[in-house]
Amino acid sequence: MTTTDTFYKPDSLVSENIDAYLQMHQHKTMLRFITCGSVDDGKSTLIGRLLYDSKMIFEDQLAALKADSERVGTQGQDIDFALLVDGLAAEREQGITIDVAYRFFATEKRKFIVADTPGHEQYTRNMVTGASTADLAVILIDARKGILTQTRRHSHLVHLLGIRNIVLAVNKMDLVDYDEATFNRIVSEYRAFADSIGIEAFTAIPISGFKGDNITSQSENTGWFTGSPLLPYLETVEVEEDRDQNGPFRMPVQWVNRPNLDFRGFAGLIAGGTVKPGDPVRVLPSGKTSTIARIVSLEGDREEAVAGESVTLTLADEIDCSRGQVIVAAQSPLEVADQFEAKLVWMDEAELVAGRAYWLKIGTQTVSATAQAPKYEINVNTQEHLAAKTLDLNAIGVTNITTDREIPFSSYVENRDLGGFILIDKITHQTVAAGMIHFALRRAQNIHWQATDLGREHHASMKHQKPAVLWLTGLSGSGKSTIANMVEKQLARMNRHTFLLDGDNVRHGLNKDLGFTEADRVENIRRIGEVAKLMTDAGLIVITAFISPFRSERDMVRSIMQPGEFIEVFVDTPLEVAEQRDVKGLYAKARAGELKNFTGIDSPYEHPEAPELRIDTTEITAEEAAAMIVSRLIP
Template identity: 65%
Template structure:
């Protein structure tokens, strides 16, 4: 019996020693990327298989799936199926979504992200790369460096990954030819050097046979370097997160009762101790830290990547989205910056369009004010463009609706990266890396005026507002708006009409009819309408304004209740039959390629204040409905 107790104690001690050893291993996060069918999933499967990290049930399932979906031949295991977990991936033999796998060896722990090779899934690749320390870039030995290889390398460099392993795969398909490998390696090193990637290790491998993946290859005895696994185990990837200035983006205000008030979040850089002086950004208020609290109790020191709650020495105003930072090393605070943006939506990025921007824990309104250039991923040339298409990378100037704290991406990934969100669909449409703040003229301030909008409106006996008439060409917008204005004028009200055609004779005479020009046109008109509302006027805006996003932006410029969206609705065939200006006829003849309703889409309002059916009622009756709506709302 004593012997049994001794054996049990020894076994427990061995387990504890093993667990301590696992805790002390460092962690390497890496991605695999490259072009289609380069063998990324097969390579990860080979690593897992050769490292004996698969359970018996996994092997049995793999054997079954290989017979059903496999592409490696009868009786052979298709190791790619260990990673491609979606049904569509197995059926089509491609990777669609990012697949994360954890594995460990005697020397290191790993988290690997297998990312898609298809161009249409480049956005998924960027997601996987955003948290990686290194990248394993695969190239098919038969094809060499391709456009997608260069695109992924460009994104890798923009995302701050400086350690790249070029795995020249399928060497078995080129008879283990050394000259083929060296030609591809030289080609890629030259390209990577231009991107600023200095640490490139080139390894010839075969994921199918396992050569140079975990064990040296007898078929390529001319190669004297490390295997892929040995390179990953010994790669020096030192994290400097602890050496950066302290940053804590506030996720929530933690107030369980009246005796405790703390500010919770994950430390995005540096360290923090009780007594440290800190600044609250963007307000700039300073105080000191009194406690660093966790679920396990107070800490003497909080470090990067830890989730903590800070208790401050003084009662200062702190909200979600603020950043608590080292008082002597603060982040930038600005409402404009230059950034590289990777576009992830099938709908192009249009300068002037309003998006939501999420940076850390804050969400603000944002517009790309200038697209400076698009990056040609093959040549690294800077190409002029008016919009960003799916998977394109561009350098942009971005303006926010209020100042936010941030760092340059090169200094801190967490506080220097952001995503753009479509306001209508709430979908993530782009990701960005901040380069530097853009300075506004410091002598520009809002000038307070004694005579304000309310005073001007009261003098006119009305409440200022915008009547925004939208609809297809020929629907009757301008006709109805003109009748409304005539009635308001008869009643002695002060008005101004902004009509689409009239504005293009002056304010927007430099704009055409592309989507980019339409967005800019509505942006200008919205700003002018806001100034006229400030003047105390009732402003009648008659524009096709085909996009919901821009109409929403115009609404958000006004105060609550000042914007009335009026949808003048008529079927396309009715508008075309009217064709008062002959525009539909020209569009059908190909003379107006971007004409709304035919060559360009119209997005009808989803919840307008007024919905006028101009196909069934006279303009006079519809105008009367608009005037009645103004009376009901107390505007006149």
């Protein structure tokens, strides 16, 4: 904002007293809310109307808005309010919302941040983003169309994300002649649906965002409606006091603040409860205990801090604490586990692959995690639990999640910050799902690591060698098995202790229950990786020959090995060369459609990006390739 900017038709605000205006608004309560619903329900128009009527439009914005409105046409009205929010060129051209648009406005009673979320089904993931921080949801319904599938989906997501204040705004009442019976029918149908998914209460308001009915004041066109107009309701609604302030203290550590040798503090946003100097605390997952020495903020030391505030805590004792760990009340610690049941909202074009490793971000911690095949998928229209092997875009399902280490957590119902998470694809770095933890699995509490007296170092020293995994990957017919066999024979002549795991051989026993779908291929490699790890613990040099087509799974195996023990060997053979060899006749069957999900034909192969060794079998022989691998392992 510059000193030359002025608001449209200000009552008391002019450029020279903007500072006074800002000071007046500084201590008002804040309400974050979203507008959601199906396509063309009028979400952007409603927000534009709220901005206009609350006088939060600059004069230059108003002039540009009028010009844009004349260009696109506005049904006989001077201003198309939706253009205030539809900021992307693609949105203006198509007349739809694609991205989440956040807008700030304020009245004399309250400040607001509103998120205009997309209505199209393919942008449901953006709606989840907007809802994740909201205190209230305005669910719009076109009075002409009634309740649609996307209305039900958004309502389900709103409830799922823990939003308890819901406004049912039946919009475009002007297009049904402000008919009371139409409004009552829609409200009755929505009430039946809301009851079925657990929404206990909502407030229904008949509105017209375009005409302004029941937006800021009572409309004469709906004399039969005696409730509050929308903006007065938003100004006065009592947002449920953050239940996390009333619970036990929790703060995920975001940053270890060490400006000098005399100060070591732990900075973060308090996710639950209150904290005071002298309070006993516990650091999870380590379980170390101490007491709060100081609470430091920008304003100086504090005597108390509560949920929603960002502070730096110092502890009375020098204990290990780092980013991602959680400081909690000593007498009320969080649960710590590595297996959970969770609800997932799938947000990616590529479907969930059971067993694939994803990054799981919860609080300030990021860990590797895998999801099992869903227990069931939820039909958003009927709430029926459907059998499902995977989840695709916008699907909602329940599954078990396993992390690679124990993490402190809360159920989402108890604490959104410590019970909500996102899954991130390790290759594309796209957010693929939003998740809500239900509870830890009982088996996670009953299984403990049994320490043994003889470890991997002892086993390796007995064999006078360093354990390793030589992971040969490449297309079928590239020569992996031939090279692997020669590598093992050369190592045997050097008195090395080895074991060869071949892709075809393990499918006769360990993995005989697996097919060749993407999910089965992922599980195939996961099992082989775990077996290879056990063999390195025994001190062996493990040689594997697997197509292993996906980078995610090869990276997963690398991650569970000791640093430097995983040697990826890319047997690089062009598809046409591998197909010419076709010793087993598999390519011919795949080309004829007799063999589905065959790598290189109708299933992808993701080349290694940085293998330890790359072998071009069109340039060297199998014997030379084996010698290269052995020399890499034993210089």
